[in-house]
Amino acid sequence: MLNFSRWAVAAILLPLVIGVLCSVPTFLPEATVAKLPGFMQTRVNLGLDLAGGSHLLLEASTQDVARQRLTNMEEQVRTELRRGEPKIAIGDISGRDGKLSFMVRDPSQVDAAVERIRPLTQGAGLTGQRDFNVEVVNSSTIVITPTDAGINNAVKSAMEVATEVIRKRIDEMGTREPTIQQQGGNRIVVQVPGLQDPKALKDLLGQTAKLEFKLVDINANPAEVAQGRAPVGSEVLPYPNNPTGVPVIAVKRQVMVSGEDLTDATQGFGQNNEAIVNIRFNGSGGRKFGQVTSQNVNRPFAIILDGKVLSAPNINEPILGGSAQVSGSFTVESANQLAIALRSGKLPVALTVVEERTVGPGLGADSIRAGLIASIIAVVAVAAFMFLSYGRFGIYANIAVAINVLVILGVMGILGATLTLPGIAGFVLTIGTAVDANVLIYERIREERRRGRGVVQAIEFGYKEASRTIFEANVTHAIAGGIMLALGSGPVKGFAIVLLIGIATSVFTAVTFTRLLAARWVRTKRPTEIII
Amino acid sequence: MKLLKLVPDNTNIGFVAMRKWAFALTALLTVLAVGATLHKGLNMGVDFVGGLMIEAKFPQAVETDKVRATIGRLGVGESSLQQFGDPKTVQIRLPLPEQGGAGAANTVVEKTRTAMTAEFPGVTFSRYDTVSGKVSGELIQTGVLAVMLAVIGIAIFSWFRYEWQFGVSTFVAIMHDVLMTLGFFAVTQMEFDLNIVAAVLTIVGYSINDKMVIDDRIRENMRKYRKMDMKALIDLSVNETLPRTVMTSLTILLALGSLLLFGGHVLRGFTAAMMLGVVVGTYSSIYVSSSLLISLGLTPAAAEKKATKKGYAGNAERVGPRETSRDDGARP
Numbered sequence: 001m002l003n004f005s006r007w008a009v010a011a012i013l014l015p016l017v018i019g020v021l022c023s024v025p026t027f028l029p030e031a032t033v034a035k036l037p038g039f040m041q042t043r044v045n046l047g048l049d050l051a052g053g054s055h056l057l058l059e060a061s062t063q064d065v066a067r068q069r070l071t072n073m074e075e076q077v078r079t080e081l082r083r084g085e086p087k088i089a090i091g092d093i094s095g096r097d098g099k100l101s102f103m104v105r106d107p108s109q110v111d112a113a114v115e116r117i118r119p120l121t122q123g124a125g126l127t128g129q130r131d132f133n134v135e136v137v138n139s140s141t142i143v144i145t146p147t148d149a150g151i152n153n154a155v156k157s158a159m160e161v162a163t164e165v166i167r168k169r170i171d172e173m174g175t176r177e178p179t180i181q182q183q184g185g186n187r188i189v190v191q192v193p194g195l196q197d198p199k200a201l202k203d204l205l206g207q208t209a210k211l212e213f214k215l216v217d218i219n220a221n222p223a224e225v226a227q228g229r230a231p232v233g234s235e236v237l238p239y240p241n242n243p244t245g246v247p248v249i250a251v252k253r254q255v256m257v258s259g260e261d262l263t264d265a266t267q268g269f270g271q272n273n274e275a276i277v278n279i280r281f282n283g284s285g286g287r288k289f290g291q292v293t294s295q296n297v298n299r300p301f302a303i304i305l306d307g308k309v310l311s312a313p314n315i316n317e318p319i320l321g322g323s324a325q326v327s328g329s330f331t332v333e334s335a336n337q338l339a340i341a342l343r344s345g346k347l348p349v350a351l352t353v354v355e356e357r358t359v360g361p362g363l364g365a366d367s368i369r370a371g372l373i374a375s376i377i378a379v380v381a382v383a384a385f386m387f388l389s390y391g392r393f394g395i396y397a398n399i400a401v402a403i404n405v406l407v408i409l410g411v412m413g414i415l416g417a418t419l420t421l422p423g424i425a426g427f428v429l430t431i432g433t434a435v436d437a438n439v440l441i442y443e444r445i446r447e448e449r450r451r452g453r454g455v456v457q458a459i460e461f462g463y464k465e466a467s468r469t470i471f472e473a474n475v476t477h478a479i480a481g482g483i484m485l486a487l488g489s490g491p492v493k494g495f496a497i498v499l500l501i502g503i504a505t506s507v508f509t510a511v512t513f514t515r516l517l518a519a520r521w522v523r524t525k526r527p528t529e530i531i532i
Numbered sequence: 533m534k535l536l537k538l539v540p541d542n543t544n545i546g547f548v549a550m551r552k553w554a555f556a557l558t559a560l561l562t563v564l565a566v567g568a569t570l571h572k573g574l575n576m577g578v579d580f581v582g583g584l585m586i587e588a589k590f591p592q593a594v595e596t597d598k599v600r601a602t603i604g605r606l607g608v609g610e611s612s613l614q615q616f617g618d619p620k621t622v623q624i625r626l627p628l629p630e631q632g633g634a635g636a637a638n639t640v641v642e643k644t645r646t647a648m649t650a651e652f653p654g655v656t657f658s659r660y661d662t663v664s665g666k667v668s669g670e671l672i673q674t675g676v677l678a679v680m681l682a683v684i685g686i687a688i689f690s691w692f693r694y695e696w697q698f699g700v701s702t703f704v705a706i707m708h709d710v711l712m713t714l715g716f717f718a719v720t721q722m723e724f725d726l727n728i729v730a731a732v733l734t735i736v737g738y739s740i741n742d743k744m745v746i747d748d749r750i751r752e753n754m755r756k757y758r759k760m761d762m763k764a765l766i767d768l769s770v771n772e773t774l775p776r777t778v779m780t781s782l783t784i785l786l787a788l789g790s791l792l793l794f795g796g797h798v799l800r801g802f803t804a805a806m807m808l809g810v811v812v813g814t815y816s817s818i819y820v821s822s823s824l825l826i827s828l829g830l831t832p833a834a835a836e837k838k839a840t841k842k843g844y845a846g847n848a849e850r851v852g853p854r855e856t857s858r859d860d861g862a863r864p
Contacts, residue, residue, distance in 0.1 A: 356662040363658035370796030377790035388536040432784035480737030487678040
């Protein structure tokens with residue numbers, strides 16, 4: 001038990017040396033760390049509660065995705081049946097209960113209609129699953145129901161695109177090292193260190209940025225429009241800044257050009273020095289815009305963002321250059337935000353903030369300072385207590401604790417783990433519990449001495465008997481820690497990581513390492529009496 | 533050098549004999565704790581009830597009534613204020629606007645900030661938390677689930693490792709620790725948030741650690757002194773491990789104490805919960821869980837069977853029992 005071969009000594013010391021070395025970069029300034037070799041660049045990341053910054057949890061509505069898909073499907077079915085050959089007349093289109101149903105006017109065409117629709121409903125995936133089920137009810141009504149697999153696929157791909165769009169938008173803001181992760185089926189976590197005011201970020205992520213240009217329906221009856229009714233082929237949209245005072249306007253359903261045809265968007269100033277967004281279309285977008293504006297000179301068109309009309313300027317002359325200006329009572333800031341949002345593309349689904357946590361840098365720095373002071377005092381107090389209680393062996397335990405603290409930091413650096421404020425508490429607690437293993441061993445040695453065992457035997461037995469207990473106690477502790485890690489969110493997780501790493505390393509330092517120290521002492525000094 | 537010994541050698545305290553009193557006291561306290569939790573309720577943080585939290589730091593001490601009046605004029609719902617750590621820091625909690633989602637929450641924050649800055653120049657805002665009702669519901673669920681899973685998982689572990697009596701007694705003792713902690717939060721009305729769930733889980737982990745050490749010693753002694761009366765054996769085991777129990781509790785309390793005093797206000801509730809948990813957990817290890825084994829009818833025979841099956845016999849019979857304990861064993 002107390003005899004260590006040369007190899008065993010090396011095997012014990014090597015991981016400790018590596019662990020301690022890996023903890024070093026954490027204490028050095030960032031610039032110095034950059035000069036170190038790659039394997040030494042293992043810094044412990046500070047959580048947002050320590051570094052300051054914003055944490056946002058965004059949620060997409062699955063229903064929203066399903067609704068959009070149904071609208072798209074409706075559009076596709078209309079186009080396919082009305083424009084294709086032979087033309088099939090349909091009516092009674094309804095999208096209620098998450099299903100699309102419509103009646104085929106000529107019952108003899110029902111089969112042909114189903115044939116033509118089927119290709120639209122095939123899933124894009126390789127699994128061969130359908131995205132929609134098509135069935136005929138009452139011999140003339142066709143019902144298209146989305147399958148669960150289809151909706152899940154749609155949500156999944158929408159979330160992937162959304163994550164990408166968010167990444168682009170945040171990168172444009174010029175913040176450093178944001179973390180953007182998908183969580184669960186329909187959520188995205190965004191963490192931006194150092195961000196003090198999350199309002200701008202939330203505004204930026206809050207808009208879908210779906211930009212459309214449509215012609216204003218000048219033939220619509222203003223009284224009916226005010227009541228929300230529009231002629232066939234047109235729709236009524238909200239227009240909060242309408243100069244006429246009516247908060248709605250009728251526009252043609254057909255889209256002239258949309259945000260998808262954009263190549264660039266920048267914030268600029270208009271003729272009256274008001275903030276605007278300059279946009280530039282790609283080739284086909286520019287051509288389409290030019291064509292429509294040539295045909296509709298002296299008529300107004302609507303600039304629509306996320307379903308709301310921003311402004312409805314008059315087409316004074318054909319706009320052929322492939323660029324346009326979006327105006328609509330912007331501030332410089334909001335125009336800039338819209339430009340960023342337009343450049344990074346539209347979100348496939350609207351996102352809402354369901355959780356937000358922001359910590360100012362001042363509080364974070366205070367917390368680090370307080371945590372550091374508390375840790376140092378805790379270490380000193382515990383170390384003094386251990387020394388007073390166990391003398392030489394107390395010192396061994398204290399060396400072990402000091403190494404343990406460094407090794408935990410080193411392991412956290414290697415794993416890229418994040419230190420949070422509760423993590424600091426986990427640290428302090430680990431210091432407390434790490435010495436428990438030593439207390440168990442030393443109390444056992446005292447006991448064995450009282451029972452009349454010799455020095456060497458008492459130490460040997462103390463370590464052997466206590467090790468079993470320590471193992472068992474730590475397994476149960478690890479169960480609690482594992483559950484925290486698996487189920488906990490945010491702060492709980494940060495705490496659990498430190499706790500689990502601490503359990504693993506403390507068994508090693510408190511049992512194996514102190515045994516090595518004790519064994520060395522016993523071998524070289526051959527004591528006949530120990531003070532413990 | 534004379535070393536510090538908090539517990540004298542060879543103590544012989546009759547813990548088992550006191551068990552009726554201990555059980556009665558424990559039951560009474562637990563009932564009071566549950567009663568307080570149900571009657572007064574927990575002061576749930578925004579993590580669990582949803583809402584908006586803004587932490588404001590004022591240049592000098594401020595009266596909460598003045599802050600409340602300022603926010604009251606905004607019409608953003610009823611605010612609840614709490615002074616936090618020092619008289620300069622105030623935590624403001626507001627309900628989430630029912631409609632309008634993120635934008636509306638933003639507006640409330642903006643309004644509050646503007647009004648506060650106008651009223652109290654120099655005020656800074658160090659923290660905002662916004663949690664929607666949906667997320668807070670999920671956080672409660674996972675929190676409760678985590679604590680339950682931890683307690684049950686550990687009870688099952690000690691059942692498999694030892695006998696079922698150990699599983700039951702630790703389960704009872706840990707439930708007591710958890711309920712007492714809840715009672716403490718109900719009585720003090722300290723804020724109960726996500727961090728406190730972590731604290732409760734740690735209490736569970738620590739408390740079980742403590743009980744494992746004593747349970748392990750009971751098992752060891754059961755193998756060593758096969759003829760000893762169960763009550764004497766449990767007393768012996770608790771007394772033998774008493775120095776360790778006291779030492780460890782004290783070191784942890786020392787570490788936590790420094791965190792409570794110097795660790796900053798954000799962690800204060802967390803640390804308080806853990807300190808209470810350490811005290812309660814130590815109490816239940818010494819007075820409740822071991823004595824409960826007798827009431828549950830643990831016999832040396834049961835342990836014998838399982839020990840031989842597992843194949844480790846420990847150092848049975850190789851060492852003579854302690855002087856005092858031999859007397860105990862001989863006594864009828």
